[in-house]
Amino acid sequence: MNKSLREIDLTHKTDKIRHHGYHRFYPIYLEHLRDKKFAMLEIGIYKGESLKMWKDYFPKASIYGIDIKEGYKYDKGEVFKGSQADSKFLGKIVKEIGKKVSFIIDDGSHKPEHQILTFNFLFPNLLKQGGIYIIEDIETSYWKKGIYHGYTVKCGYEHKNNVVNIFKRLIDNLNKEFISDNEIKYPKQIPTEISDDIGLISFQYNSVIIIKKDKSFAKFENRKYRFSKYM
Numbered sequence: 001m002n003k004s005l006r007e008i009d010l011t012h013k014t015d016k017i018r019h020h021g022y023h024r025f026y027p028i029y030l031e032h033l034r035d036k037k038f039a040m041l042e043i044g045i046y047k048g049e050s051l052k053m054w055k056d057y058f059p060k061a062s063i064y065g066i067d068i069k070e071g072y073k074y075d076k077g078e079v080f081k082g083s084q085a086d087s088k089f090l091g092k093i094v095k096e097i098g099k100k101v102s103f104i105i106d107d108g109s110h111k112p113e114h115q116i117l118t119f120n121f122l123f124p125n126l127l128k129q130g131g132i133y134i135i136e137d138i139e140t141s142y143w144k145k146g147i148y149h150g151y152t153v154k155c156g157y158e159h160k161n162n163v164v165n166i167f168k169r170l171i172d173n174l175n176k177e178f179i180s181d182n183e184i185k186y187p188k189q190i191p192t193e194i195s196d197d198i199g200l201i202s203f204q205y206n207s208v209i210i211i212k213k214d215k216s217f218a219k220f221e222n223r224k225y226r227f228s229k230y231m
């Protein structure tokens with residue numbers, strides 16, 4: 001039988017499991033990929049422990065990583081050195097990977113502006129339809145002032161760049177069939193063509209999980225709402 005994420009972590013000891021307890025949520029969205037051949041990308045590698053954890057969890061996956069610090073050599077995948085805040089660099093890695101991936105996880109700088117910039121680039125350009133995108137450690141969105149990995153973070157509960165606030169507002173886009181067009185207040189930080197491609201948003205402890213629409217969504221789109229007389 002497959003080991004659980006928590007059991008796998010007994011070997012790799014990442015803070016994803018022992019500190020944040022993400023194993024309580026991630027399997028709900030990731031378990032179906034366990035025995036599949038697919039590609040994934042993690043942003044933020046540090047010593048490579050999470051890449052090893054993913055390799056044990058997804059034994060058939062091609063695993064890629066990005067880190068701004070010296071390329072950690074991971075023997076079963078590829079790590080690119082560069083910043084997640086540099087769209088030129090992101091464009092280069094999209095080219096180098098050369099195929100769409102089914103899973104992207106952002107455990108990099110944790111600066112809210114970087115998390116959004118990276119999402120806006122990789123969600124449309126690298127993630128497959130039906131793919132999963134996780135933004136970890138969104139705790140920084142609640143910081144009024146702090147420093148993480150050398151970056152100053154200035155955000156806060158109601159700040160316009162608070163990642164949770166931005167995605168909270170996109171929940172309305174999931175339900176736009178039921179809402180008059182002029183009532184929705186879209187966050188400016190995510191372009192409409194990207195928000196229109198989001199099929200699911202999940203909020204849980206210290207993370208946001210976003211799933212890209214797959215083909216099944218087309219059947220339920222651009223319909224006239226059957227109770228439109230009540231809008």
Ligand SMILES: C[S@@+](CC[C@H](N)C(=O)[O-])C[C@H]1O[C@@H](n2cnc3c(N)ncnc32)[C@H](O)[C@@H]1O
Pocket residue numbers: 014015016042043044045046047048049050051066067068069082083084085107108109114149
């Ligand atoms: C929390 S650690 C990653 C931990 C790793 N995912 C694990 O679970 O073992 C964050 C990593 O992000 C990297 N990082 C910081 N700023 C970055 C940036 N702008 N672009 C890419 N990586 C960055 C850091 O060098 C560090 O290795």
